Amino acid sequence: MTRFLRPLLCVLGLAASLAAVAQTQPIFVLNSLDANVSVVDPTSGWTESRRLPTGKEPHHLYMTPDERSVIVANANSDSLTFIDPRTAQVQRTVMGILDPYHLRFSPDMKWFVTAANRLNHVDVYRWDGRDLQLARRIPTGKTPSHIWIDSRSTTAFVTMQDSDELVAVDLPTQTLKWRVKTGPMPADVFGTADDRHLLLGMTGSDHVEVWELGAAEPKLVKRITTGAGAHAFRSAGDRRHVYVSNRVANTVGKIDLQRMALVDTIPVPGGPDCMELVAGGKLLLVTSRWSRRLSVVDTETRQLVRQIPVGKSPHGVWTLDHVRP
Numbered sequence: 001m002t003r004f005l006r007p008l009l010c011v012l013g014l015a016a017s018l019a020a021v022a023q024t025q026p027i028f029v030l031n032s033l034d035a036n037v038s039v040v041d042p043t044s045g046w047t048e049s050r051r052l053p054t055g056k057e058p059h060h061l062y063m064t065p066d067e068r069s070v071i072v073a074n075a076n077s078d079s080l081t082f083i084d085p086r087t088a089q090v091q092r093t094v095m096g097i098l099d100p101y102h103l104r105f106s107p108d109m110k111w112f113v114t115a116a117n118r119l120n121h122v123d124v125y126r127w128d129g130r131d132l133q134l135a136r137r138i139p140t141g142k143t144p145s146h147i148w149i150d151s152r153s154t155t156a157f158v159t160m161q162d163s164d165e166l167v168a169v170d171l172p173t174q175t176l177k178w179r180v181k182t183g184p185m186p187a188d189v190f191g192t193a194d195d196r197h198l199l200l201g202m203t204g205s206d207h208v209e210v211w212e213l214g215a216a217e218p219k220l221v222k223r224i225t226t227g228a229g230a231h232a233f234r235s236a237g238d239r240r241h242v243y244v245s246n247r248v249a250n251t252v253g254k255i256d257l258q259r260m261a262l263v264d265t266i267p268v269p270g271g272p273d274c275m276e277l278v279a280g281g282k283l284l285l286v287t288s289r290w291s292r293r294l295s296v297v298d299t300e301t302r303q304l305v306r307q308i309p310v311g312k313s314p315h316g317v318w319t320l321d322h323v324r325p
Helices: 002-019
Strands: 027-031 036-041 047-053 058-063 070-074 079-083 090-095 102-105 111-116 121-127 132-139 144-149 155-160 165-170 175-181 186-191 197-202 207-212 219-225 230-235 241-246 251-256 261-267 272-277 283-288 293-298 303-309 314-319
Touching: 027 058, 027 070, 027 283, 047 303, 058 102, 070 102, 102 144, 111 144, 111 155, 121 144, 121 155, 121 165, 144 186, 155 186, 165 186, 197 241, 219 261, 230 272, 241 272, 251 272, 283 314, 293 314
Parallel strands: 058 314, 186 230, 272 314
Antiparallel strands: 027 036, 027 314, 036 047, 058 070, 070 079, 079 090, 102 111, 111 121, 121 132, 144 155, 155 165, 165 175, 186 197, 197 207, 197 230, 207 219, 230 241, 241 251, 251 261, 272 283, 283 293, 293 303
16 A cells, blocks of 8 residues: 555645645746747646747846836847736837847846847846836857846846856946956856855856956856756845756756855756746746756755646746745
């Protein structure tokens, strides 16, 4: 009897993991090769309820500072799609934003920065609460990838995926402050709360680089081996830990920011890419880029709870019911 009860208890435990999370807001998954967004409804069995058309190649998304819109950046259509994060209704489309692969607001809500992955530039916009005004277009290295902005809203840090560089942009003057060489194919960049360190995912290798800030130029102080294809970060919300997806290794690692060390590794299949952490921190949402799935992981049991079918090449994922960084 025991060997029959164990699988049943496992299934019941996974169901309880989902039921224990008070997730009510829709989950948005960007399907980069389908030019649409999957809307996953956690109140009706965690299933895809519908798809919203966007422009071509939606890769990343970001919430407006007033939390009234989530912005989807459509890289190959040179546009932004604004979506209501509560009703999942498209609000408006803004055209003329050249190649917005990655995007980010400054904490003071004055600046909006995009990385043009195919056009090799970074755009700095002024934001008045509704509309964007281009302040300056800054030529960079090859294939700008991901952006991080410091807590003082003075500097944007951008990785260059194909020239293996990290650059710093001074936001008030919209000029380059410095550039340094990195390891192979730097992707996402994550800054610690005290603005002392930057972490870079080396997608072309198996580690995270740790750069120390404070001097005229940053200093590489450590490499943390996490797994092949180290790619994207998601804060655990406790100011101490950050998750990193290892796309080739099919794992998600957990880094202790005080020790700058890997403290856990969780198997996640299908080429884990972008991540979102549901409010309460129990469920980690991971886009499985190569298997057209949204993977849901219980962070306490370290188990895969379920995989939800979505579209082609799922990339960005987000929900309003998320852990605050």
